[in-house]
Every structure is written in C-alpha cells, then in structure tokens.
Amino acid sequence: MILIILCILSKTQKYSTHNVMKKILALLLVTVSIQAFSQSDEEMIRNIYDEILSNGEAYQKLEYLTTKIGGRLAGSPQAAAAVDYTKEVMEDYEFDNVFLQEVMVPHWVRGDKEIGRIVNSKKQGTVQVDVTALGNSVGTGPKGVVGRVVEVQNFKELAKLGKAGVEGKIVFFNRPLDPTKINTFEAYGGAGNQRGAGPSEAAKYGAIGVVVRSLASGIDDIPHTGSTRYALNLPKLPAVAISTMDAELLSNLLVDDADLSFYFETYGEMKEDKLSYNVIGEIKGSEFPDEYVIVGGHLDSWDLAQGAHDDGTGCVQSIEVLRALKAIGYQPKRTLRAVMFMNEENGLRGGRKYAELAEENKERHIAAMESDRGGFTPLGFSLDMNDKHVKKIQSWAPLFKPYQIAMFEPGGGGADISPLKPQEVPLIGFVPDSQRYFDYHHTTIDTFDKVNKRELELGAAAMASLIYLIDKYGL
Amino acid sequence: MILIILCILSKTQKYSTHNVMKKILALLLVTVSIQAFSQSDEEMIRNIYDEILSNGEAYQKLEYLTTKIGGRLAGSPQAAAAVDYTKEVMEDYEFDNVFLQEVMVPHWVRGDKEIGRIVNSKKQGTVQVDVTALGNSVGTGPKGVVGRVVEVQNFKELAKLGKAGVEGKIVFFNRPLDPTKINTFEAYGGAGNQRGAGPSEAAKYGAIGVVVRSLASGIDDIPHTGSTRYALNLPKLPAVAISTMDAELLSNLLVDDADLSFYFETYGEMKEDKLSYNVIGEIKGSEFPDEYVIVGGHLDSWDLAQGAHDDGTGCVQSIEVLRALKAIGYQPKRTLRAVMFMNEENGLRGGRKYAELAEENKERHIAAMESDRGGFTPLGFSLDMNDKHVKKIQSWAPLFKPYQIAMFEPGGGGADISPLKPQEVPLIGFVPDSQRYFDYHHTTIDTFDKVNKRELELGAAAMASLIYLIDKYGL
Numbered sequence: 001m002i003l004i005i006l007c008i009l010s011k012t013q014k015y016s017t018h019n020v021m022k023k024i025l026a027l028l029l030v031t032v033s034i035q036a037f038s039q040s041d042e043e044m045i046r047n048i049y050d051e052i053l054s055n056g057e058a059y060q061k062l063e064y065l066t067t068k069i070g071g072r073l074a075g076s077p078q079a080a081a082a083v084d085y086t087k088e089v090m091e092d093y094e095f096d097n098v099f100l101q102e103v104m105v106p107h108w109v110r111g112d113k114e115i116g117r118i119v120n121s122k123k124q125g126t127v128q129v130d131v132t133a134l135g136n137s138v139g140t141g142p143k144g145v146v147g148r149v150v151e152v153q154n155f156k157e158l159a160k161l162g163k164a165g166v167e168g169k170i171v172f173f174n175r176p177l178d179p180t181k182i183n184t185f186e187a188y189g190g191a192g193n194q195r196g197a198g199p200s201e202a203a204k205y206g207a208i209g210v211v212v213r214s215l216a217s218g219i220d221d222i223p224h225t226g227s228t229r230y231a232l233n234l235p236k237l238p239a240v241a242i243s244t245m246d247a248e249l250l251s252n253l254l255v256d257d258a259d260l261s262f263y264f265e266t267y268g269e270m271k272e273d274k275l276s277y278n279v280i281g282e283i284k285g286s287e288f289p290d291e292y293v294i295v296g297g298h299l300d301s302w303d304l305a306q307g308a309h310d311d312g313t314g315c316v317q318s319i320e321v322l323r324a325l326k327a328i329g330y331q332p333k334r335t336l337r338a339v340m341f342m343n344e345e346n347g348l349r350g351g352r353k354y355a356e357l358a359e360e361n362k363e364r365h366i367a368a369m370e371s372d373r374g375g376f377t378p379l380g381f382s383l384d385m386n387d388k389h390v391k392k393i394q395s396w397a398p399l400f401k402p403y404q405i406a407m408f409e410p411g412g413g414g415a416d417i418s419p420l421k422p423q424e425v426p427l428i429g430f431v432p433d434s435q436r437y438f439d440y441h442h443t444t445i446d447t448f449d450k451v452n453k454r455e456l457e458l459g460a461a462a463m464a465s466l467i468y469l470i471d472k473y474g475l
Numbered sequence: 476m477i478l479i480i481l482c483i484l485s486k487t488q489k490y491s492t493h494n495v496m497k498k499i500l501a502l503l504l505v506t507v508s509i510q511a512f513s514q515s516d517e518e519m520i521r522n523i524y525d526e527i528l529s530n531g532e533a534y535q536k537l538e539y540l541t542t543k544i545g546g547r548l549a550g551s552p553q554a555a556a557a558v559d560y561t562k563e564v565m566e567d568y569e570f571d572n573v574f575l576q577e578v579m580v581p582h583w584v585r586g587d588k589e590i591g592r593i594v595n596s597k598k599q600g601t602v603q604v605d606v607t608a609l610g611n612s613v614g615t616g617p618k619g620v621v622g623r624v625v626e627v628q629n630f631k632e633l634a635k636l637g638k639a640g641v642e643g644k645i646v647f648f649n650r651p652l653d654p655t656k657i658n659t660f661e662a663y664g665g666a667g668n669q670r671g672a673g674p675s676e677a678a679k680y681g682a683i684g685v686v687v688r689s690l691a692s693g694i695d696d697i698p699h700t701g702s703t704r705y706a707l708n709l710p711k712l713p714a715v716a717i718s719t720m721d722a723e724l725l726s727n728l729l730v731d732d733a734d735l736s737f738y739f740e741t742y743g744e745m746k747e748d749k750l751s752y753n754v755i756g757e758i759k760g761s762e763f764p765d766e767y768v769i770v771g772g773h774l775d776s777w778d779l780a781q782g783a784h785d786d787g788t789g790c791v792q793s794i795e796v797l798r799a800l801k802a803i804g805y806q807p808k809r810t811l812r813a814v815m816f817m818n819e820e821n822g823l824r825g826g827r828k829y830a831e832l833a834e835e836n837k838e839r840h841i842a843a844m845e846s847d848r849g850g851f852t853p854l855g856f857s858l859d860m861n862d863k864h865v866k867k868i869q870s871w872a873p874l875f876k877p878y879q880i881a882m883f884e885p886g887g888g889g890a891d892i893s894p895l896k897p898q899e900v901p902l903i904g905f906v907p908d909s910q911r912y913f914d915y916h917h918t919t920i921d922t923f924d925k926v927n928k929r930e931l932e933l934g935a936a937a938m939a940s941l942i943y944l945i946d947k948y949g950l
Contacts, residue, residue: 182933435929436927454692455911
C-alpha cells in the first residue's frame with residue numbers, strides 16, 4: 001500500500017522516472033532489511049520445536065510443582081518449597097548461575113473454614129452457599145456477618161444508592177464477564193474492579209460486608225478467589241466471592257424478596273511480612289554478558305488449589321526455554337534468565353524487587369517476557385514497547401507461521417515484568433488461547449489435569465523461539 | 476509485492492508513465508474488488524457472534540445428544556435416537572423444511588466383552604491389557620487368539636519379515652504419532668494406515684491377529700478404536716488397539732523376550748445392513764432457492780463413549796449456524812442446509828447417499844462445509860476448491876481478524892462432504908485447534924465434559940459467519 005501511494009505521489013508530483021526508481025529501490029531495501037532473518041533461523045526454530053515436543057520436561061516439572069507441592073501463596077510453606085524445588089531443577093540443568101533474590105512478602109492466611117448462606121428467603125428458606133474469602137481480606141471471625149443484601153452491577157449504581165441505601169447492609173456486586181468479548185482477559189478486565197476495589201467502595205457508604213460474583217467466564221458452581229485492595233482510611237469490610245451459579249440464584253431470589261439476608265463467616269488474616277525469594281537461573285551471554293533477556297512466570301499461586309495454569313505453567317515454560325536452548329547447543333550472545341517471581345497474586349513484591357535490583361545493579365535488560373495467561377495453545381505475543389521494537393518483532397512473524405503463531409500486536413506485557421517499564425525495557429506478554437482460563441482461574445480446579453502436555457510445550461517452544469531471535473538480533 | 480514488480484517492469488520496459496498509471500489504477504481496482512465486503516458485513520458478523528456467545532444453544536443440545544443418547548454407532552438404537560432428536564430440534568427451531576434421507580448402513584456390533592493380556596513374559600508373567608476391537612473387525616469368539624508377537628513400525632518392515640517371520644504370529648504395529656507435527660491431524664495421517672490397512676497387510680503373510688498401538692497424541696492408558704478395512708480375498712484377522720502406554724510396555728518386554736505371547740478375545744460382528752438416515756434442516760433461499768450452501772457434521776459416533784468431539788460438536792454447531800442466522804433475522808439468498816450425516820465412522824454411507832441424491836435431484840451446491848475436527852477454539856478453514864474460490868474466501872479474511880480467525884488455506888474439506896467433489900462443489904473444512912483432539916478421539920473419554928462452551932460457540936460463530944458471506948456473495 002505504501003508503494004501504491006508512493007507511485008501515485010511520484011506521478012502527480014512529476015518526479016523523474018529516475019527518482020521513482022530510486023525510491024522503489026530504497027523501499028525494496030527497507031523490505032529486505034525488515035525481513036531480518038535467515039534460513040538458519042528457520043532451522044534453529046525447527047530445532048527448538050523438535051526438542052521441546054520430543055524431549056520436553058516442562059510437563060513433568062509442572063506435575064511435581066502442582067501435585068507434590070500444590071497451592072503456594074506467598075509466605076506459605078508451599079511457596080518456600082516451590083522456591084527450593086525450582087532452584088534445584090535449574091541447578092540440575094546446570095545453568096551457569098542459579099540464585100535467589102530476597103524479598104519480603106505479605107503473608108495472608110485464609111483460616112480453616114468459610115461458611116456462607118442465604119437466610120430468610122421467602123422461596124427457599126436457608127440456602128447453603130460456597131464462599132471463598134477474597135485474598136487479603138479481613139475475616140469476620142466466629143460471629144460472622146449478616147445483613148440484608150443490596151445488589152448492584154457497578155460503582156455508579158452503588159453511589160446512586162448512597163448511604164441511605166447501603167448502610168448496614170451487605171453489598172452484592174453482580175456484574176458478569178461480557179461473553180461477547182473474544183479475549184476473555186478483556187471480559188475479566190471489564191468486571192475486575194468489583195473484586196479489587198468493591199469492598200472499599202462499599203465501605204464508603206457504610207456497608208458491613210461484600211459478596212462478589214466470581215470472575216468466571218461461564219455459569220458454574222465454583223467460587224473464584226483473588227485479591228482485594230483496601231483503600232487507606234476506610235473500614236476494611238470482610239468480603240467473599242460466590243460462584244456465578246449462586247450469584248444468579250441470589251439475584252433471582254432478591255427480585256421479589258428484598259428482605260432476605262446473607263450470612264458469612266471467614267477467618268482471613270494478614271500476618272507479618274515474611275522473607276521469601278525470586279528464583280533466577282541464567283545462561284551467560286558469550287558476546288554481551290551484561291545484557292539480559294529474561295523470561296518468567298510467578299511462582300506463587302492462590303491457596304485453593306494447585307496453581308497449575310496460574311501460574312505453574314508460566315514457571316515451567318520459562319525454565320524449559322533455557323533448558324531447550326541449552327539442550328540444542330545454542331550459545332546465547334546475551335545473558336538469558338528464567339525468573340520465578342514471588343507474590344504476584346497479592347502484592348507483586350517479587351516483580352518490584354526484581355526491577356529495583358536491576359536498576360541498582362545497572363543491568364541492561366534488552367527484553368522481558370512473561371507467561372501468565374495459562375498453558376494453553378499459543379496464539380502469539382502482546383508487545384509493550386516502542387514502535388521500532390514492535391516492527392522488528394513483527395518482521396520475524398513469517399518464521400512463526402509454520403507453528404500457527406500469528407499474533408504480534410501491541411498490548412500488555414505482564415504484571416511481574418511491569419515494574420521494569422520505567423527502565424524502558426521492552427515487555428512481552430506470551431498470549432495463549434484464553435477461552436478456558438477463567439473457568440479455572442483462582443479456584444480449586446486449577447489443577448494439573450487441566451493442562452495439556454502439547455499445548456504447554458507449544459507455548460514453551462514459541463517463547464523459546466522469540467527469546468532466541470531477540471538474543472541473536474537484539475531489539 | 477506485485478506492485479513493486481509491476482513498477483520495476485514498467486520502468487525497465489520503458490512504458491510511458493501514462494501506462495504505468497493505468498496499470499496502477501487497474502491494480503487498485505483489483506485490490507478494491509478483492510476486498511469484496513462492506514461495513515454491513517462487519518456488523519452482521521458482530522451480530523452473529525453476539526447472538527451465539529450470548530444466546531447460543533449448541534452446548535445444551537450437545538449435552539442431550541451426548542449424555543442422554545450417548546455413543547451412536549450406525550445401526551444402533553442410539554443412532555436412531557439421535558436421528559429423532561436432531562430432527563425434533565430443527566423442527567422446534569421452525570426451519571422451513573426438516574427431512575430425512577434414507578440410507579442403508581453397515582451394522583457392526585462390538586459384543587459384550589473384550590479381553591487382552593500379555594502372557595509368558597519373563598519379567599512380568601501375565602499382564603492384563605485393556606484392548607478395544609477395531610471397528611468392523613471380526614471377533615475371535617470365546618476361544619480367543621493367542622500367539623507370539625512380532626513388532627513392526629510399518630508395512631515395509633512387515634514385508635521384509637515376510638511369511639517366514641510373520642506366519643502364525645500376532646503382528647504388533649507400534650508406530651507412534653510424530654510429536655513434532657504441529658497439526659495433530661498430520662501426525663494422525665502419518666500413523667493411520669496401521670489401523671486402517673494393518674490387519675489385511677498382516678494377513679498377506681499369514682498372521683493370526685493384529686494388535687495396533689492407539690492413534691493417540693500422547694502416552695496414556697486408554698485404547699482408541701477406529702475402523703479397519705479388510706481387503707477382498709484375504710483372511711479377515713481379528714484386530715485390537717491397545718493404549719500407547721501398553722504399547723510401550725509390550726515393546727519394552729519384547730526387547731529381550733521374543734517368546735512372550737499375546738492373547739485377546741473379542742466378539743465383534745458385522746450384521747446385516749440396516750436402514751438409517753441423514754437428517755437435514757433447511758432455510759429456503761429468497762433469491763436463489765435452488766442453490767444450496769450446506770454445513771454439516773456426522774451424527775454417528777463410536778460406541779465406546781458419548782461421541783462428543785467426534786462429532787457431536789460438528790452436528791450441534793451446524794444446527795446452531797442456521798438457528799443463529801434465523802434468530803438475528805437474516806434472510807438467506809440461497810437455501811441453507813444443516814446436514815447430519817450418518818455413518819462416517821465405519822462406512823461413509825450417509826455422505827455418499829447425500830452426494831448421490833444431490834446429483835440425482837440436480838441440486839446446485841455452491842459450497843459444502845464440514846465440522847469434524849472437534850469443538851475446540853477455531854483457527855479457520857481448510858479450502859478444497861479452485862484457486863479463484865480460495866482467493867475469494869481469503870479476501871474476506873480481514874472480517875475475521877477481530878475474532879482471532881486467521882487460517883484460510885488450501886487443504887481437505889471433510890469425509891462426509893468429499894463425495895460432492897466430483898460435482899465440483901467447493902469444500903470447506905472447519906479447522907479448530909487440534910492439540911487435544913487425539914487425546915479423546917475414539918475412546919471412552921470423548922465425553923461432554925471435554926467440550927468447552929465458549930470454544931464450541933466460537934466455532935459455530937466462525938462457521939456461521941463464513942456461511943453468511945458465501946450465501947451473500949456466492950463463490
């Protein structure tokens with residue numbers, strides 16, 4: 001299209017054919033230089049895929065991390081075990097350097113039991129409801145909290161009700177994920193503030209507790225946890241999520257039964273910060289050892305289940321990237337790091353610490369990639385960087401076509417790598433298919449059996465291929 | 476790129492700038508005419524997606540078909556029930572015309588039990604092994620078949636062994652699917668002849684039975700059935716599949732234990748052909764009622780499980796295409812048909828009958844689409860048609876970009892629509908992500924719970940969008 005315009009322009013502006021020719025040649029050169037890769041890259045990427053699809057170890061490492069260690073919320077014994085385990089795995093792979101970064105993390109514990117019920121409903125009397133406390137939330141203790149329920153879809157509706165409509169009540173945030181969004185992360189983003197900021201918004205108007213519709217893609221019977229953030233100077237309300245199915249039930253019962261109440265009892269408690277670690281394995285660069293290309297996931301997970309797709313897969317994929325490049329005998333020019341970040345779920349302390357130390361140690365980061373959207377079939381990458389860098393990465397797209405990787409679009413990188421942004425590090429989010437992610441996210445069913453070996457491996461192979469190209473050509 | 480070349484050519488051939496300009500304008504016109512769609516198409520496709528993602532009924536219809544009716548091998552009572560059910564569903568949707576096409580189908584029955592074991596193994600003595608008779612295969616009866624085992628990877632190895640190495644033995648075909656193929660259907664294709672033609676190949680050299688490694692993507696403990704085709708004039712050998720895990724075990728035991736035997740007992744029987752039906756629902760075309768655009772799947776499935784991904788999903792998606800277009804008030808120009816083909820699995824009689832009647836009734840088919848690769852996240856379409864038609868469909872690709880549908884490539888259509896090829900009907904295969912398909916394919920675990928609602932719906936929406944464009948613009 002550019003050329004068409006150029007041709008037309010050159011004609012209308014009565015350029016000489018000589019000039020037109022020069023411009024065409026210049027453009028041809030640009031075209032050639034944009035496709036800055038060679039046949040050896042095709043072969044290398046084929047090698048990467050063959051290695052990972054034939055001899056991949058990510059799946060078996062994930063099995064251990066999820067089924068032997070399990071849920072690993074920051075500060076928990078399981079999180080400590082995961083630190084030890086991934087360090088050992090990378091040491092066994094004989095990466096050049098495996099080390100820990102100390103980081104103080106918040107230490108929230110859920111407590112032993114969680115109880116919820118709809119009470120006094122005209123149609124159904126008392127109905128037991130599975131609840132899960134929102135991460136970081138305060139518990140009710142054995143007295144529980146009980147109150148009439150006021151249902152809202154969003155903060156605007158809440159504000160409209162004001163103190164008169166909300167005081168002394170339990171606020172029920174019931175905005176579903178928009179099913180018409182193709183990318184479920186967009187739908188999640190559109191509903192997420194109910195959980196993150198809902199409790200403090202409700203506190204402004206004197207509510208006594210909060211019930212949030214789970215941030216799930218569909219209608220199911222599992223409550224989804226996730227962190228809430230209390231605003232300063234407002235009462236900290238106890239808050240729980242209920243399943244989308246129970247949210248529909250509660251909403252239906254409320255239609256002509258405004259007097260029903262909701263009771264819940266939780267025992268969440270924020271303890272003192274605890275020492276934990278980011279875990280880093282690296283392969284030293286042969287030409288530019290002081291330049292870093294990193295790939296990571298977060299090692300912590302919610303406590304409810306095994307943290308398989310969130311984010312065990314991202315961790316084992318990141319390790320697999322380095323393992324596979326080493327296994328096929330690739331000598332990186334730059335120093336490659338696999339980084340297991342600690343505490344993404346309820347604090348992001350690990351990501352912040354990593355960026356802080358990178359700055360302190362004047363480590364020049366060429367690029368940072370994160371895998372934290374599940375271990376599903378890869379679609380491509382989301383690029384948070386300047387246009388020049390985006391174009392350079394897009395110029396490699398033909399190399400990925402045989403592997404059904406087509407997405408190289410501007411977009412977000414990832415939570416853990418986001419603190420590197422002020423240092424102008426190009427950030428890359430690994431993007432797998434998103435359709436199943438919010439079925440499992442932050443629930444008891446985010447388990448190893450939900451991960452498909454080939455999907456996990458194809459993701460690792462796509463990640464390794466892009467890391468290889470960035471290492472070889474820079475950005 | 477074409478333009479660049481044209482510019483250069485026109486220069487070197489000393490065309491006048493006037494001529495160059497004319498060519499550019501001509502090419503611009505081509506470009507415009509290639510993008511033969513309008514903003515209203517964008518809106519229509521958005522409507523289709525919104526309707527299916529918000530009000531889709533495919534998932535609930537699939538639940539009934541798979542969990543209430545279950546496995547529906549041609550000739551079985553369940554196949555008859557599936558005919559009744561899908562007819563009723565389409566009648567309830569008030570399609571303009573719902574009718575059956577009579578078709579005589581083979582009627583193979585598995586029998587009540589299947590037994591397998593490795594016997595006399597030095598290391599492990601007798602080992603029970605799950606076996607599943609290959610579809611269409613003869614049973615051994617209560618005497619079973621027992622013999623020493625000769626393992627081969629392919630027919631070439633078998634021929635090399637010849638009568639001397641094979642006679643009186645059980646041939647064990649143990650070629651795995653190639654894990655390095657990105658598209659698992661390619662890997663399946665590369666291993667498929669062991670099951671389809673293996674028993675007759677083994678019969679050529681006097682074998683007494685056949686054991687086939689399951690055509691599965693990974694290592695699991697489930698045997699996968701599927702049809703075999705006996706060649707004329709050769710003994711019909713009983714034949715079973717074993718899981719990939721057991722295939723690995725058997726192969727390992729054989730390494731230094733060539734004397735071990737395998738025993739199996741099956742009761743498969745091919746009975747007399749039975750009357751069954753293709754089920755067809757149609758919405759009449761308003762402008763060209765005698766032109767047909769069809770979309771289908773196959774209603775029969777293997778008997779082992781619920782036939783969810785193979786091919787319950789293809790059936791309910793095809794019905795959903797018509798339901799959704801009707802629901803949003805689209806009046807097709809051409810007659811649209813949803814076709815439930817009978818007997819794809821072990822005979823293809825339904826597909827053949829449909830093509831035969833289409834020819835007999837001089838029905839002009841503009842295009843035929845099939846969904847028979849599972850109900851996973853859609854990638855695009857595989858196009859079996861002439862270049863002109865391929866290019867026309869590819870010109871619509873930008874309309875699909877917001878929906879992450881990027882594949883519009885030449886390739887196979889589908890088994891059931893393939894008999895329409897001699898009538899020069901453009902054939903379209905719906906292509907979903909293939910990674911999980913051969914985990915479930917032809918096994919006891921091809922069940923409803925393996926289907927994700929959104930993935931199923933996104934497939935139906937992609938199919939409906941392409942059917943809409945073909946109806947509107949022709950091919």
